[in-house]
Amino acid sequence: xxxxxxxxxxxAAYRAQAAAAAFAxxxxxxxxxxxxxxxxxxxxxxxxxxxAVPASGLAAYxxxxxxxxxxxxxxxxxxxxxxxxxxxxxxxxxAGQLLLSRAAALYVCAVTLGGALLCALCGETGVSRLCFAxxxxxxxxxxxLGVAGLSGQWHAGLFPLLGSGLVPLGLGACACLPACxxxxxxxxxxxxxxxAGEDALACPPPPPAFFVRRAVLGSLAGALLTLLLTLCxxxxxxxxxxxxxxxxxxxxxxDPHGGLVQELLTLVQLLALTLGxxxxxxxxxxxxxxxxxxxxxxxxxxxxxxxxxTAAMTLSLVYGYGPLLAAAPATLAILALLTMIPMRRTRTx
Amino acid sequence: xxxxxxxxxALLALAALTLTGCAGGQEIEDCLFVLAMAVDPAPDxxxxxxxxxxxxxxxxxxxxxxxxxxxxGSSQSGEQSASAGIEQSEPxxxxxxATSTSCLRALSLLSATTPRTxxxxxxxxxxxxxxxxxxxxxxxVLREIHSMYGADGSAIVVVTPDDAGDFIRRQRAxxxxxxxxxxxxxxxxFSKNDVIPPHAQLSAVLAxxxxxxxxxxxxYAAGNAFDSTLVLDGDSDTDRLPGHLPRTxxxxxxxxxxxxxxxxxxxxxxxxxxxxxxxxxTGEARTRTTFIGGAQYRALPTRVTRRVDPDTGExxxxxxxxxTCIAGEPLLTAGELAQRLEQDIANLIRRMQAASSDAAGFxxxxxxxxxxxxxxxxxxxxxxxxxxxxxxxxxxxxx
Numbered sequence: 001x002x003x004x005x006x007x008x009x010x011x012a013a014y015r016a017q018a019a020a021a022a023f024a025x026x027x028x029x030x031x032x033x034x035x036x037x038x039x040x041x042x043x044x045x046x047x048x049x050x051x052a053v054p055a056s057g058l059a060a061y062x063x064x065x066x067x068x069x070x071x072x073x074x075x076x077x078x079x080x081x082x083x084x085x086x087x088x089x090x091x092x093x094x095a096g097q098l099l100l101s102r103a104a105a106l107y108v109c110a111v112t113l114g115g116a117l118l119c120a121l122c123g124e125t126g127v128s129r130l131c132f133a134x135x136x137x138x139x140x141x142x143x144x145l146g147v148a149g150l151s152g153q154w155h156a157g158l159f160p161l162l163g164s165g166l167v168p169l170g171l172g173a174c175a176c177l178p179a180c181x182x183x184x185x186x187x188x189x190x191x192x193x194x195x196a197g198e199d200a201l202a203c204p205p206p207p208p209a210f211f212v213r214r215a216v217l218g219s220l221a222g223a224l225l226t227l228l229l230t231l232c233x234x235x236x237x238x239x240x241x242x243x244x245x246x247x248x249x250x251x252x253x254x255d256p257h258g259g260l261v262q263e264l265l266t267l268v269q270l271l272a273l274t275l276g277x278x279x280x281x282x283x284x285x286x287x288x289x290x291x292x293x294x295x296x297x298x299x300x301x302x303x304x305x306x307x308x309x310t311a312a313m314t315l316s317l318v319y320g321y322g323p324l325l326a327a328a329p330a331t332l333a334i335l336a337l338l339t340m341i342p343m344r345r346t347r348t349x
Numbered sequence: 350x351x352x353x354x355x356x357x358x359a360l361l362a363l364a365a366l367t368l369t370g371c372a373g374g375q376e377i378e379d380c381l382f383v384l385a386m387a388v389d390p391a392p393d394x395x396x397x398x399x400x401x402x403x404x405x406x407x408x409x410x411x412x413x414x415x416x417x418x419x420x421x422g423s424s425q426s427g428e429q430s431a432s433a434g435i436e437q438s439e440p441x442x443x444x445x446x447a448t449s450t451s452c453l454r455a456l457s458l459l460s461a462t463t464p465r466t467x468x469x470x471x472x473x474x475x476x477x478x479x480x481x482x483x484x485x486x487x488x489x490v491l492r493e494i495h496s497m498y499g500a501d502g503s504a505i506v507v508v509t510p511d512d513a514g515d516f517i518r519r520q521r522a523x524x525x526x527x528x529x530x531x532x533x534x535x536x537x538x539f540s541k542n543d544v545i546p547p548h549a550q551l552s553a554v555l556a557x558x559x560x561x562x563x564x565x566x567x568x569y570a571a572g573n574a575f576d577s578t579l580v581l582d583g584d585s586d587t588d589r590l591p592g593h594l595p596r597t598x599x600x601x602x603x604x605x606x607x608x609x610x611x612x613x614x615x616x617x618x619x620x621x622x623x624x625x626x627x628x629x630x631t632g633e634a635r636t637r638t639t640f641i642g643g644a645q646y647r648a649l650p651t652r653v654t655r656r657v658d659p660d661t662g663e664x665x666x667x668x669x670x671x672x673t674c675i676a677g678e679p680l681l682t683a684g685e686l687a688q689r690l691e692q693d694i695a696n697l698i699r700r701m702q703a704a705s706s707d708a709a710g711f712x713x714x715x716x717x718x719x720x721x722x723x724x725x726x727x728x729x730x731x732x733x734x735x736x737x738x739x740x741x742x743x744x745x746x747x748x
Contacts, residue, residue, distance in 0.1 A: 042722060121357060151553075156562065156713045165721040234560045235722055253552075 010203040013190040016128035018211050020279040022218025023131045024182030025056045027276030029222025031090035032179045034247045035325050037172035042235040044163025046227035048172030052179040053219045059180035060215035063187040064208035069342035071187040077287035079335035081305040083181045084280035091273035097245030098266045109313045119278035124191035127278045139221045145265040146228040149251040157231040178332030183215045185283035381465040387476040387513035391448050398455035399446040399514030452490045469500035473532040476513040488558050488613035502552030505536050506567040508608035519601045539604050544621040546607040547633035558613050562712030569606035569618045587621030609706040617704035626697045644677035657715045663738040671746045687743040694741045
């Protein structure tokens with residue numbers, strides 16, 4: 001009886017963690033798709049974003065294998081912090097585009113960072129449980145509201161099928177591949193199990209297919225959101241959208257239902273990006289605590305990634321988000337590859 | 350655990366103080382809610398912007414009459430001028446105008462002289478003078494008011510050969526309803542009769558102007574101060590441009606027909622009948638009853654297929670209609686009706702080709718054969734469209 005209760009508790013913890021990873025993968029796919037793939041590939045950006053789907057599955061599988069041998073915690077912390085920064089920047093750009101259009105950029109960034117940190121204060125357990133609770137509602141709302149914002153001429157946005165051509169499409173696909181980074185948080189056991197005790201940690205985790213399926217679905221949701229985005233405008237209009245925030249707006253009709261559709265859709269998008277960023281911050285905290293367990297009491301594990309994100313966002317206010325966005329694919333890709341190298345097993349004689 | 354909860358609660362309370370607020374808020378009384386806006390070209394290359402807005406208590410108290418002559422837009426000091434007073438053509442609404450080098454500056458002048466902030470969020474109608482619409486300035490004006498002033502994207506764009514400012518001055522709400530509702534009902538009613546083009550909203554017009562695969566079509570309207578009735582020649586009263594119908598209603602403005610564009614500027618006007626055919630071939634026809642040859646018919650949903658022949662480049666349209674005679678004696682057989690429709694549709698398409706306007710959206714079909722943007726732009730669709738042959742087939746069943 002006690003074993004059954006413990007097993008179901010363990011399974012629930014892993015399901016919540018997988019839901020958080022799915023949210024973050026989907027948010028990262030959409031952020032890179034709108035930020036980099038749309039200017040490169042125009043209306044074929046969704047094809048580039050789809051390439052992130054198998055990458056997320058592979059990353060989830062690699063993370064599960066890594067869990068047994070132990071990841072390199074400092075590198076994992078850096079990778080998850082970088083992913084959190086990407087999502088925070090995307091969230092700030094979208095919030096400034098529509099909901100806070102008259103607010104100063106500093107205010108928008110502060111609100112975005114504050115919201116994500118408040119969510120991350122609950123720890124990985126709290127964020128994961130919230131993601132698990134919204135795992136059906138959020139994608140359904142995004143789909144329904146996104147489709148409601150399309151016009152009757154939505155199919156015009158599909159053509160030309162390959163957008164700018166094969167070369168830009170390839171580059172866009174490469175730029176979107178690092179959207180799989182959030183799946184690396186699965187290399188760590190759920191924080192809820194650490195609180196539950198050694199017996200819980202000793203329980204075997206679900207098989208890798210359990211996590212791969214969820215990471216793939218999350219990334220697929222992000223790719224479909226990128227598809228909705230490209231269906232909203234002809235390629236000529238996409239070419240003129242020169243800000244990240246305007247590229248994230250999914251609306252092709254003039255204020256359907258009095259603007260309610262657009263407002264609700266923006267709120268759900270912001271929620272997804274914020275939860276993804278919070279999950280990354282919580283995962284970075286957990287990784288840093290593994291590196292330095294003494295930090296736990298001072299909550300410095302969260303403070304250090306928060307300081308890094310604050311500094312980077314302040315730089316983005318001065319120099320623009322362009323350099324950070326352009327550096328994101330290469331940075332995330334290098335960190336992902338380095339993170340996948342497991343720690344050496346210590347020999348005992 | 351309790352310490353964490355207390356800390357979180359304290360942070361949430363702090364956030365509630367700092368994340369909310371009304372710093373960006375606007376008092377309703379501080380806004381000049383514009384319902385209709387008109388833009389005319391003025392001497393020396395300037396623009397005259399006339400707006401019809403809700404009046405506030407302050408404006409009603411400051412009303413000085415007569416001011417129509419003052420606000421007719423004559424240029425006063427240099428390039429910029431604003432109306433000396435406010436016209437109140439009907440209770441509850443005021444009309445103001447300003448002249449400046451650009452639409453944005455004119456709106457800023459209005460804000461400065463009112464002194465309320467011009468708010469285009471409730472805009473229902475944008476009226477452009479035809480002379481202005483035939484230049485690329487039309488796109489600039491519409492783009493400015495949409496992106497810089499946040500004009501409501503569902504506002505209908507109207508082109509008139511008259512003075513656009515006088516056009517909106519003549520507009521009055523009838524039946525005692527408010528002007529904003531009157532304009533909504535007006536355009537919806539004309540749209541249901543297929544006498545105005547289907548996608549004449551500001552956001553749709555802007556998107557079409559930027560698109561290389563479809564051209565914009567706006568509502569074409571004109572005033573008719575002619576009070577006596579006319580006996581009109583021809584089968585159809587709507588086979589003409591507005592401003593020439595016998596006036597049987599208090600409203601002096603007639604809305605009928607389309608102003609079709611080629612890129613950013615207007616190139617031709619279509620009559621009400623031609624607009625109905627345009628709605629038919631684009632699959633946007635909403636009316637289910639039609640009068641043809643002395644009889645009234647009810648039409649089932651019409652099937653329309655359009656394509657561009659890949660071998661000959663011809664514009665091909667096939668229409669299949671089922672009609673039921675509900676009144677009168679049909680004077681034409683199904684075959685004669687079909688032949689007449691084929692001719693009318695072919696003439697319409699050729700007319701649009703002559704005006705270099707792809708308002709029917711054949712470009713959106715042609716682009717499907719190109720895989721990349723470079724392939725499509727190398728096709729030079731504009732030149733191909735103008736010289737393409739036209740093939741129309743219509744099948745009609747009458748029961």
